[in-house]
Amino acid sequence: MPKNLGPKALGLIAVVLLMLWGLTGFYRVQVDEQGVVLRFGQYVYDTGPGLHYHLPYPIETVIKPKVTRENRIVLGFRQVGGTSDARRDVAAESLMLTGDENIIDIDFSVVWVINDAPDFLFNLRDPQLAVQMAAESAMREVIGQTPIQVALTEGRQEIEIRTKDMLQSLLDEYKAGIAVRRVQLLKADPPAEVVDAFNDVQRARADRERLRNNAEAYRNAIIPEARGQGEQLLQEAEAYREEIVNRAEGDASRFDAVYQAYSAAKDVTTQRIYLETMEEVLGNVNKVILGTEGGPGVVPYLPLPEVQRRLTEGSTAGRDGAQGRTSTPGVSTNAQGRASQ
Known part of the structure; x- marks a missing residue:
């Protein structure tokens, strides 16, 4: 100066x-x-x-940290070189035990942003490492509660949602000032060492499902038919029951009517019942009618079967005078009357 x-x-x-x-x-x-x-x-x-x-x-x-920039970490593999296809598998991160005690190989990524800069800067020494370790812990817990078949097929979205929620809860406990945007499963496969055996199991399960579907289809076809037949038998039995009941009620009503008539006029009713019974019993039997009126030693006799037989023979043989030559049946001789007696 x-x-x-x-x-x-x-x-x-x-x-x-x-x-x-x-x-x-x-x-x-x-x-x-x-x-x-x-x-x-x-x-x-x-x-x-x-x-x-x-x-x-x-x-x-x-x-001045970047609070709107999305940060991404991957677990299960690391990029090798400058190309995105060159990867090095990290088995310590990717191999996990499922809920049914199988091993699954999982690669996934976590996208996060800073939502509280002071907490992000002063509560975590290495935020990137903290997110990575918390994400691996959350994923292992979710996979440990999930069967392998679900994790490989329809359960991927649920696994992502549950892992995201659990990871966010852990980071909030740490007061990390981090908001998890999304968790994405990149790969969920059986380990390479057992993939052939696993594929055989998958094919067996597919065959089982196919057979089950065929059985269900057969059951759906048979059961309605059996139910229809059962309903038909029930209706027929119901109709038969109604018929039997109605018939029994009719017989009972008819018997009651007969009894009422018998009570009013016992002799007439008894005679009518007797005649009806004889008509029913002797309707198809060859009969000989004996009259009740006649002189001493004479028995009125009407041989109806003989008359019918002769009429039949006369019409068959064509003899016009056969019936004329035959005496008209009427009253027999004394000898015949005695024989009848």
């Missing part, structure tokens, strides 16, 4: 330096950032996007 500078010049220089030092307190926060102000290394407050001011360095400093 020149020796000829006076006190006024020195004061001016000091003011300029002080102003320049004061200008170091201005800072700008971008739209994808959050400003975190530290006073002698201790967190004081945070600011949003825009132009702000803090006490000049080294009294206060500002850290």
Whole structure:
């Protein structure tokens, strides 16, 4: 410094330096950032996007982490070289035990962002490592409660949702200031050493499912038919029951009517029942009718079967006089009457 500078010049220089030092307190926060102000290394407050001011360095400093940028980690493999297809499997991360005690090979990724910059900066020493370890722990717990068949087929989306929720809960307990956007399963396969045996099991399960479906189809075809036949038998039995009941009720009503008639006129009813019974019993029997009227030693006799026989023979032989020569049946001789007696 020149020796000829006076006190006024020195004061001016000091003011300029002080102003320049004061200008170091201005800072700008971008739209994808959050400003975190530290006073002698201790967190004081945070600011949003825009132009702000803090006490000049080294009294206060500002850290501006990217709070809207999505960060992604993968577990189960690592990229090798510059191509995305070159991968190195990390068995310590990817091999997991399922709920039914099978081993499954899983690769997955986690996408996360910062939702609380102070917690993210000061509560975790290595946020990337913390997310990785918490994600692996959450995935192992979810897989340990899931059967392998579900994990390989329809349960992938549920596994992703449950792992995301469990991972977020762990990070919230750590006060990590991290929000998990999504968990994505990249691969869920049986281990390469047993993939052939596993495929055989899968084919056997597919055959079992096919046979089960065929049995279900057969059952669906047989059961309605059997139910229809059963319903038909029930209806026929119901009709038969109605018929028998109605017939029995009719017989009972008829018997009751006969009994009422018998009670009113016992002799007439008895005679009528006797005649009806004889008519029913002797309807198809060859009969000889004996009259009740006649003189001494004479029995009125009407040989109806003989008359019918002769009429039949006369019509068959064509003899016109056969019926004329045959005496008209009427009253027999005394000898015949005695023989009949």
